[in-house]
Amino acid sequence: MSTRLTVLAAAIGAATVIAVPSALFAWGEVGHRITGEAAALAMPPDMPRFFRGAVRELSYLNPEPDRWRDRAERSADVALDGVNAPDHFINMEMVPPAVLTAALAAPDRYAYFDTIKQAGVEPSKMGFLPFRMLELSQRLREDFRQWRAATDSARPFVEARIIDDAGVLGHYVADGSNPAHTSVQYNGWTGQNPNGYATDRQMHFRFETQYVENHITTADVSPLINATPRVFPDFRRAIDEYLMTTHGQVEQMYKLDKAHPFNATTTDAADKAFVAGRLAAGAQMLRDIWWTAWVTSAAK
Helix, strand or coil: CCHHHHHHHHHHHHHCCCCCCHHHCCCHHHHHHHHHHHHHHCCCCCCCHHHHCCHHHHHHHCCHHHHCCCHHHHHHCCHHHHHHHHHHCCCHHHCCHHHHHHHHCCCCHHHHHHHHHHCCCCHHHHCCHHHHHHHHHHHHHHHHHHHHHCCCCCHHHHHHHHHHHHHHHHHHHHHCCCHHHCCCCCCCCCCCCCCCCCCCCCHHHHHHHHHHHHHCCHHHHHHHCCCCCCCCCCHHHHHHHHHHHHHCCHHHHHHHHHHCCCCCCCCCHHHHHHHHHHHHHHHHHHHHHHHHHHHHCCCC
16 A cells, blocks of 8 residues: 555554544534545546545545534634635625626636625635635646656656645535535525525535435435536636536525425435435536546646
């Protein structure tokens, strides 16, 4: 076993001993691991062998950015969480559609920040999820370029970097499949509520953690992933379309919750189909970003 795999195996073992509060995790630890595992299992055979063999690592790393939000560190100083937290979401309704379009077209997150700020909205409240996904997708492609050019002695180091970046990227892609991470209605309906949707401040946890932990497995998700990976002509456009599609599912999430609340005991088939479908959308998008980064890294 390589040094990298030995260290990772030890980390996985330690993770089974050290309990981390599940409320810290978007999609919950379980949902994130499922997304990473399902995406890795769906990789085509032409992906480099080292990557296809890293299923356990890519599953383990998917929740990693939520581990950076541990309460122990936040109680000491909020600097890390302050810079990390806005990367996990985008509250699309906070600005008019025209402003959102202009912001998403900004060349980088700083120009995006300025566009949102000029609209009178605090950018950290709006969230930076599309740019975090875009930045890490581009970084992964550069990693693959480095791997193609590396000498045999350097390749193991580049491979370690690739797996780490791909795993961390996976977290944000998984967040982007969760409707609650694209909306101001992220944790119970706020404002006018003519349809009587849930307003409890446990809705987010009930949906993405409690329900998933008790009702969803990788076996529920993997069959829903298209077997043929896509190669995106443009990461940015693909990411924006993906997040818009997810955002379109916000009200459906609340409708299902109203009929059969998401929780540990809910057994409604429609709830399960919706959640498994959302996780599959995240796993498929992640697999396709990984594949695109590899394929397009060969371009001169």
